[in-house]
Amino acid sequence: MTRYDWHLECSACGTRGDPAGLPTVCPACGQPWLVRYPDRRLSLTDRAEIHRGHGMWRFRRFLPLADGEAPVTLGEGDTPLLQLDRAAPTLGYDALWLKDESTNPTGSFKARGLAMAVTRAVLGGAEAFVVPTAGNAGVALAAYAARAGRPARIYAPASTPRTILNQIRWFGGDLELLDGHIGDCGRRALEFARETGAFPMATLREPYRIEGKKTLGLEIARQMGWRLPDAVVYPAGGGTGLIGMWLAFAELLALGWVQGRMPRLYAVQSAGCAPVVEAVARGADHCDPWPDPWTIASGLRVPAPLGGPLMLRAIRESGGGAVAVNDAELSRRATEISRLEGLDLSPEGGASLAAAAQLLQAGAIKAAEHVVLFNTGAGWLYRE
Secondary structure, rough: OOOOOOOOEEEEOOOOEEOOOOOOOOOOOOOEEEEEEEOOOOOHHHHHHHHHHHHHHHHHHOOOOOOOOOOOOOOOOOOOOOOOHHHHHHHHOOOOEEEEHHHHHOOEOOHHHHHHHHHHHHHHOOOOOOEOOHHHHHHHHHHHHHHHHHOOEEEEEEOHHHHHHHHHHOOOOOEEEEEHHHHHHHHHHHHHHHHHHOEEOOOOOOOOHHHHHHHHHHHHHOOOOOOOOOEEEEEEOHHHHHHHHHHHHHHHHHHHOOOOOOOEEEEEOOOOHHHHHHHHHHOOOOOOOOOOOEEEOOOOOOOOOOOOOHHHHHHHHHHHHEEEOOHHHHHHHHHHHHHHHHOOEEEHHHHHHHHHHHHHOOOOOOOOEEEEEEEEHHHHHHOO
């Protein structure tokens, strides 16, 4: 019998859950689980262990892995945190840093969440997977399912960039295209799960993708010398990265491993699909579905995120905010800064740069503050 030193806790009603097997969402209210580690004890001296590891698994003491368990891995994590020496003054800042997730094995930050989720699901007995995707999650699941020797069905909008769809097929994903958006794909994926027994891997419909995304915050802290930035500007669709960093920073602060305060978390969305921005503007604790979502940043085309309440909580408790940018501006910034810094920015990466300029102009962030932006995926995946 595996001994777990963590348990599950419903993010909404507080119900406690058993991590054994294949948990999905809270059976009492249908909301996402969060992983809690009440029995783990990490002292400041344990930080040395972090430096001896590699990839995101150097943080395994912060992750849901029992002693002796081996992860399903392709070498994800340890992505660069780059100082943008030429882009910073262009955007009006004294200095800026960019966390470049395009260097992950499958070309995006989705590698972190799916590596962790596939690992736990395989250990829990899953024989097949299914996921709805706006693009990059489908590539990551196809790759990690192949690594684990399991089949994966992926539902994607027909409007998803062709290069991303080709990558899903390249890794052996059983790809089905639907007219509509990721919400339509999500409903079909749940039907497929009920019909076949395939384990659903949609954002926050299982508890462990968010734990993989937590390593984004853990890496930032390590790369900045265990000092937290003042603000993080993050392109948020489903929101697991934003929520994961919020959890990671809270854990590090509770342990006394870092200097500084909880960074202000800013969610960036497209003006064509901005349910989180709208909810923040009206002071709500949930997101209303966005009608007729459209943006070239396909990862931001999430009209009704299940993690909406958690994102709003993270933004509110960190003192952050949310901002929408239009497609023309995010595309312009992605092109401009890619050529200025030698980066391969995705549209979502362009959105974080455009948002940083807006937030500075609005006075939400000061030019001298330490700010981390995100490029969540590789630009080449969007170009045909």
